[in-house]
Amino acid sequence: MVALTDSEIYLTTNAAARAEKALKEFGSGDTSVVALDHVTMSVEAERFTAIMGPSGSGKSTLLHCLAGLEPLTGGSMYIGDTDLVSLSDSELTVLRRDRIGFVFQTFNLVPTMTAERNITLQLRLGRHPIDRAWFDTVVDELGLRDRLHHRPSELSGGQQQRVAVARALINRPDIIFADEPTGNLDSSSGQEVLGFLRQAVDNFGQTVVMVTHDPGAAAHADRVIFLVDGRIVHDLDGPNVDSILGQLRRLEA
């Protein structure tokens, strides 16, 4: 198995996010573990990118670093033209609030808030006005109209993830990061959520980056990046389940 060199990776000029020689080590000295080994890549705007790899490959770390949740040990990371490395914690927080959408595997919603207030959470945190027309569009698109005044405990798992997707869409972020968004759902709810992420790209021109270990989920993406031991080992454009499975088999071989 040979890692691709930098020049072999397609660097788009239309990048929503970029990593340049991103290095992430956990711990220090002899016990340190390299989670990202000088990764260089970019996320194309208005496309749906999936990141795959075996556990411990660094795929979640890559997503966390891209999203400004985890600082790098070395290298650079950009959201648009903003260099994340140069930002303070509170600047990073504001960046996440105003320019990034999140869909996590679990614990996506604040339990004391209704669905509506969970959806508008990021806007309200920034005290930004809520675009009512856009809100209605998103809510209707996700079929949440009659669930707006329910608390998370009154919603099914699929509904909760739809609320999370709505929250990710509502402030029209530069990128939506989805971390195993279907990991806790039954397959039909999972399909539904993936469909909405796809729609977000196709109908609303959003950029989505999703970490998953499920080839079926990754097949919804426009592009799949494969990570092993903190390095990008393959970049698959226009994937389907077969090509993904084939690539995974090759990685395991």
Next chain:
Amino acid sequence: MIRITLENLLARRFRLISTAISVLIGVAFLAGTFVLTDTLGATFDDLFAEVNEGIDVEIRSAEEITTEFGVPVRGRIDEAILDDVLAAPGVEAAAGAVFGYAQFVDPDGSPMGNPGQGAPTYGFSWTDVDELNPTNLVDGRSPAGPDEVVIDAMTANDGPFAVGDTVTILLEGPPQRFEIVGVAKFGRADSPLGASMAIFDLDTAQQVLAEPGMFDAIDIVAADGVTADDLRDTLAAVVPDGVEAITGDQLTEEGQNAVGDALSFFNTFMLIFAAVALFVASFIIYNTFSILVVQRTKEMALLRALGAHRHQILGAILLEAVIVGIVASVLGLVAGIGVASLLKGLLAALGMAIPSGPVVFASRTIWVSLLVGVGVTAIAALAPSRRASTVAPMAAIREVEVDESGRSTIRMFAGLALLATGLAVLMWGLFGDPPDTLAAIGGGVVFVFLAVAALGPIAALPFSQVVGRPLARWRGVPGELAQENAMRNPKRTSTTAAALMIGVGLVASISIFAESAKASINKIIDDAFIGDLVIDSGSFGFGGLSPELAADLNELPEVDAASGVRIGFAEIDGEPQTIYGVDPPTMLSIVDVGISEGDVGDLHSAELAVHDDYAAEQGWEIGDTVDIAFAQTGVRPLTVTVLYTKSELTGNFFMGNEAFEANYPDVFDFQVFVRRSADFTSEQARTAVEAAAADYANAEVQDLEQYKQTQADQINQLLGLIYALLALAILIALIGIANTLALSILERTHELGLLRAVGMTRRQLRTAVRWESVLIALLGTSLGAGVGLFFGWAMVRALRDDGFTELQIPISQLVIVLVVAVAAGVLAATQPARRAANLDILKAIGTE
């Protein structure tokens, strides 16, 4: 199960630390009170033993009356008895003894010591019988003649004075100057527990401290081979009627018992605050264990599924509580020694100087502290433990949501029933006549607090809407979160708030009580006092101003009238009473006592003026003859000739000076009231009065405003002590708030992580935690202020007949309490807020 309990305790020790601290504080206070009173008791016991060491038998007046302060006063005996005593068989040596008020004036002209509040300032007679003399000369010689004095080593140091110096001493007569001929120690100590001693020869002592021809006591040393008991019996047959003989051991025991009684009052006073602290702590314990049980539902369910019985779960949690209780109580006991010295310092700072002695750590202190500390912890943890034991083996594990269980109808009715009971008992205690007033009031207060705590969750919702809504608008999402989180578990919030409510409620009610007292006193002074100046001696019942001062003032052209006010103690129907002595015509031109019947001109040597309420209570009327028991003169029939309506400045009884002097051998004015002549300005009159009073170092000349301020200061001083003690309860409550927040934040780790991930700044998160804390604090303060207002009102109303005519609500003080509570809420949130803000976002999201 014991193993599991221990492992749990170790694993979660940090979560239990604040519980332990709240128990620790309460126990430390309890133990500190015991240590302090035991230490004081032992110190005084030693003192009495030392004073009476060489006395085998004492002869003294059998006439004794108790005073309202609990200290008995006794008459004097004729010095001629000494001859009979010396002639009796078995007497080795005997000497007359005299003591009384004598206060030194330092070289700067200020009085030394504070007999009104601190250790007494005594004058004694010198005796050459070594066995009977508890002092040891360390310099100079014994006093001889009318101009010589021996002083204690403490005063010599403080003065400073040396042998050969001249010192001014305040006495019953005008102040006099004496030559210091010796310096003495009391046993090995510089002075007897901080009291000053002026020692004169016997004749001089009779002259300046007591009365010529009289002794306070005759002390006797038995001859070899004669026991004290035998000698006492011999002498009892020799002395005349009205005079008694007791052994030195009896004398010591008597003194020790009297101090014991006084200390037990002090002990009760302090223990009330320890009880308040532990009461507040019990809320914290209850809350902590409730939260821990919820957090451990999964673990309980697992244990149940694996076959643990309910009683095993119950036992395990209770055992946990007991261990926490034991650890906290043991630490509290140790801390109690520190608390004892803190309390001592606090009292000293307030002018109540307390002598030092070796610390006494009685076994009673140990077992009571342990029992109470462990008991309170176990009882408070009982309900949460029972709840834990009812967890179903397959209990569903879910995120903690909004808990609605605090608003049940049962709770409401139980709370209201408790409230009604508490109010009834309280009213009975305040307005009725229960067998134990203090217990009824205390019980009522505890019930009311518990009832309000039970009703708290119901009150919490409307409260949060009133306060929380504007907060959400103002602070945005952090404000919303603060409000929602505060209300997400109303029981938890209101239990936490209730702990604060107790302290705030007591502070509020006491400040209302104190303000009303001050306002009432001011009104009395305004209503009754026609004069211009008050000369205050600062003493009450022991020493004071020489009557010469009032006489001198009456000679001044600037003064129209000056009247001294004396106080004497007497027993009426076996009850201790205070009788005032005045010069009636002069007095009444300065003070309006509201004569309702009779003429003060008729107050001669066997007449008495009585407050009309008291007279009505006793069924006395003008012309009735009543029996009054005096220490010196025994039971005397006095005729009621005057009834009056204003009791505030002259109490329930006053008599003319003629009658007063006939029954009290020692006459001091504790205050002198002055009305100036219309021909002079206030300034002129004051200057003249001050000049005349200059020789009396303890005379403080005050105008009406200053006099009111002095009265207010006395109340404020006590108030300061009570606030300082209640601050403890509030401190425990704040620890409780911090604890609840910390535990809640632990529970909300996931959602806090989520909030941070989607863009809540650290500052916003801290704001949310802080405001949640402020909301809890505000809830507690509001409940406390409400309850306190009611208690304050009830107390003042209950005492309306005792002079509490004015009800004063100290709005500004209540506002200060509110502001302080908010600030305290912010303070309590500091650590939890920091912890929340510094959460590792990814770990928080990934937890479990």
